[in-house]
Amino acid sequence: MSATSTTCYVVSFLYDEKSLADLGKLNSTLTEAGYRTTLLDDEGHAHELGTNSFGxxxxxxxxxxxxxxxxxxxxxxxxxxxxxxxxKEWDPAMYKNQSK
Known part of the structure; x- marks a missing residue:
């Protein structure tokens, strides 16, 4: 049995938003598929990824x-x-100041 390593990615979407329903549909679809709107760094601090970005x-x-x-x-x-x-690969340093 081989060990498989995991990687944390930040996935960002750019599209012509016609209404808030678009954002709701995208959020719903991605969270159902296991994507997250926040990620935790090595110290356990939560970092919001921003609108249309998912971990x-x-x-x-x-x-x-x-x-x-x-x-x-x-x-x-x-x-x-x-x-x-x-x-992009998740880099917690990019979000350091947002958690405080």
């Missing part, structure tokens, strides 16, 4: 997360409004 802890590669996130965005917003998606 995801997985053994998938960055490319696989990107593909999955695009599909979820399409489910939430419709085939005619596929969002742009950016995936």
């Amino acid at each position: 995801y802890v997985t053994a998938l590669s960055e490319e696989e997360v990107l593909h999955q996130a695009k599909g979820l965005g399409e489910i939430a917003l419709g085939k005619d409004r596929i969002p742009q998606v950016e995936v």
